[in-house]
Amino acid sequence: MRLHRLVITAFGPFGAAQSVDFDELSAAGLFLLHGPTGAGKTSVLDAVCYALYGSVPGARQSGQGMTLRSDHAPVSTRTEVRLELTVAGRRLEITRQPPWERPKLRGKGTTVDKAQTWLREYDATAGAWKDLSRSHQEIGEEITQLLGMSREQFCQVVLLPQGDFARFLRADAEARGKLLGRLFDTRRFAEAEKRLAERRRTTEAQVREGDAALLADAHRMQQAAGDAMVLPELAPGEPGLAEAVLGAAAVARSTARELLTIADCRLAATESAQAAAERELAEARELDRLQRRFAEARERAGRLAQRADAHRAAQHRMERARKAEAVAPALELRDAADTEHRRAAALEARARDLLPDALADAGAAGLAAAARRAAEELGGLASARRAERRLAELVEERAGLDRQERADQDALLEADTWLADWEATRTRLQARVDSAQEAATRAEQLAGQRDPAQRRLSAARQRDRFAMDTQEAQRQAVAAAERAVGARVHWLDLKEQRLNGIAAELAANLTDGAPCAVCGATEHPAPARKIAGHVDRAAEERALAAHQDADERRAEAERHLAAVREALSAATAEAGETPTARLAEEAEELERSYARARSGASGLHAAQEELRRAEQERERRIAAQQQAAVRAASRVGNRERLERERVALEEELTRARGTADSVAARAAQLEHRAALLTEAADAARVAEDTAQRLKAADARLADAAFRAGFDTPRDAAAALLDDAAHRELQRRLDAWDVEESAVRAVLTEADTAAAAQRPPADLATAEHTAADVGRRLRDASSVRDAAARRCAELDRLSAHATTAVRRLAPLREEHDRVARLASLTAGTSADNERKMRLESYVLAARLEQVAAAATARLQRMSSGRYTLVHSDDRTGRGRSGLGLHVVDAWTGRERDTATLSGGETFFASLALALGLADVVTDEAGGVRLDTLFIDEGFGSLDDQTLDEVLDVLDSLRERDRSVGIVSHVADLRRRIHAQLEVVKGRTGSVLRQRGAG
Secondary structure (H helix, E strand, O other): OEEEEEEEEOEOOEOOOEEEEHHHHHOOOEEEEEOOOOOOHHHHHHHHHHHHHOOOOHHHHHOOHHHHEOOOOOOOOOOEEEEEEEEOOEEEEEEEEOOEEEEOOOOOOEEEEOOEEEEEEEEOOOOEEEEEEOOHHHHHHHHHHHHOOOHHHHHHHOEEEHHHHHHHHHOOHHHHHHHHHHHHOOHHHHHHHHHHHHHHHHHHHHHHHHHHHHHHHHHHHHHHHHHHOOOOOOOOOOOOHHHHHHHHHHHHHHHHHHHHHHHHHHHHHHHHHHHHHHHHHHHHHHHHHHHHHHHHHHHHHHHHHHOHHHHHHHHHHHHHHHHHOOOHHHHHHHHHHHHHHHHHHHHHHHHHHOOOHHHOOOOHHHHHHHHHHHHHHHHHOHHHHHHHHHHHHHHHHHHHHHHHHHHHHHHHHHHHHHHHOHHHHHHHHHHHHHHHHHHHHHHHHHHHHHHHHHHHHHHHHHHHHHHHHHHHHHHHHHHHHHHHHHHHHHHHHHHHHHHHOHHHHHHHOOOOOOOOOOOOOOOOOOOOOOOOOOOOHHHHHHHHHHHHHHHHHHHHHHHHHHHHHHHHHHHHHHHOOOOHHHHHHHHHHHHHHHHHHHHHHOOHHHHHHHHHHHHHHHHHHHHHHHHHHHHHHHHHHHHHHHHHHHHHHHHHHHHHHOOOOOHHHHHHHHHHHHHHHHHHHHHHHHHHHHHHHHHHHHHHHHHHHHHHOOOOHHHHHHHOOOHHHHHHHHHHHHHHHHHHHHHHHHHOOHHHHHHHHOOOOOHHHHHHHHHHHHHHHHHHHHHHHHHHHHHHHHHHHHHHHHHHHHHHHHHHHHHHHHHHHHHHHHOOOOOOOOOOOHHHHHHHHHHHHHHHHHHHHHHHHOOOOEEEEEEOOEEOOOEEOOEEEEEEOOOOEEEEHHHOOHHHHHHHHHHHHHHHHHHHHHHOOOOOOOEEEEEOOHHHOOHHHHHHHHHHHHHHHHHOOEEEEEOOOHHHHHHOOOEEEEEOOOOOOEEEEEOOO
């Protein structure tokens, strides 16, 4: 990688655009980047890192985004870093712009533009640049792939931070391991250790689970076997558990099979005894059944003999009932005729009671003739009844005309009254409509004023709140500034005190015989002592951290104050200077006026509707007046017509009424008389017919009874049976026949009669014997079944345990293998003699490479005196660490790097940094690094050592490299001619470049 050109705009301390031509600086091989403290030397390196990776190195990562922007830059100038370089044979140009808070193009305030990134490549064939990408992610992946290094590796290898390597030189093994782990990415080895440890725990748990399951099977086998199995006293994970369980299971299975054989023999003998007892019991039961059957048949025959007379009486009763069935139809017919005649006679009597005395004894023919005469007279009244109904209609029509006349008179009077007030009503309603329209117009005007008033009021309230926030933010900013100044003064005081007492700190590490790190003397007659209140490095660092924290709080308070002031300015521009209370009163008054106007306007539609309805009512009343006049004229003619018709109808009705009050009354009299006569004539005729049918039925009944053999019809009726009595009698006769046949059949059976001649059966003894044998059989069967189940359960559990043992065998082998590997990589195995972890082992190999590469330059810088070597001696709890020692050729002794003096520490750390850069470069795939930067540390070297260090750095040109030294040492400006100077001023820093010539 070779840098060509860097352009910085509004970045860090550089307010205006600054350009660096690295090709000119690199022509001499060595160039110097110098300037006063705080001018921005490190910011140039930050710009290179930001252009490549989009972020700045290490501890300065908090300065991202808009904080990268220079405070000296104009508001309209955007922060930008553009770097041109060659990497992997490709000439690229990277341009990055962080997020930018700029003024809005329209209106007041600011807006934030997103970060932008461009990547271009120079096409030598076309002689022009071509765009590759504008994606942050794609550009980041492309640069990382081309360089082969992460941002941390790049900052450690290309931007050599001497302070970090001085600490690395004196650090313990753990701190060295962290740095080397980041640079060489040995996380995969640590992950391998972790995965092996997890795998060991997993396999161990699986083995224990398998042993626990095996022991559980053993306990179940012990429960199945009873006292025939003894379990081994072994815990899960102990050796020999599987063999002991399988052996105990085999003994239990053999014992169970012997017990099963014994149970089978006992069961067979008991089954034979049960068969004999069951045969004897069956014979006894059959004999007892036959003897009881014969005794029961004898008893049933005796009961039949006792009921013989009743049976013969029932048979005689059944014969008379069958004869009476031939007379039953005549009896039913005579009963029906008698019932019908009685009903007809009763109806005739009731009808005759309603007739006049003169007609009470008339026959059916006389009654019918009288009914016909009454009907004829009733027919002659039909016309009179129609005239009577028409007369009633005429009266109703005349009353309707009177009602209509009165209604028309009332309507005319009401219409005249209403129309007399019409003008006043129309004026009043029109005034309501006009008032509502004016209110609607006013409400529309006020609605347009409401939103601006509310916005001004809201802005005024925000203005008041931001004014209070501004005072509070200003107070906090002043307090933070005072605390930051106090913390800085305190830190500077402690730093000065520590520098004054630094000799006591150095003297604390002196031992007799060991050379002094400052003067090299081996005798220390009067070492400096720490005085009361001595300030050590920890106290100084705590004060520095407190100063940095206070300064960050001050900056945060100032940013907050600026944001609040900007918000206050925006709110004031919106609200003006009018007090909030007055704006609130104006807004409230405007709302009240608007509410009143809306309330008045809400009645517009109702007023318009009421006016429209009033006009329609006026037209309706005028039309009603006209219609009433027409109806009055027609009523006169109708009254005359109705009067003439009434006179004619009354004359006709006078003739038709006779002595009755009305034609209707007369008609009712005739209708009632005709109905009574007709009913009486019909009843008399029906009574005569039913009497004839009753007489004929009596004659048929007497004849049927005689033919059936009965003396009188009454005897035949007494012999009849209803359906229920007939069925009951027939059932008794059938039951007698069935019982007699059954008894005769049983008494004639040969087996039954023979059994009755034998002695009584002893059924109780046979049942007792069979029950005893059954109990013995059930006991033997239970014992046999239990033995069979025990054998089957032991076989099943043994097979399951055998399968589990076979499955556990490879798992146990895997656990042993994984446990050995995990212990070996973790440094806890006896095979790992140095107790070194896998990651430490890999890092130790890298450290050996770094030490070898660093020694090649350290020997030249130290005139062949010092050599860096890696030490893997055990430290702490017996583990080998990442030790780094220096071999002094003058004494031939190997000692810790912490014993080097300040100047020796510098060139040793520089050699270590260069060696580490070579190793990391090879690790990254051999990417060529043509440009390196070395940051500070040269002020601690004497002239001779400085010359040797510069010679070593100058020798880097042998690989066509260029080295930039970042330092403010004045002597380097005389020795190195190619320079890039950073000059600071009140308006920001600027860059001045001078070539080797």
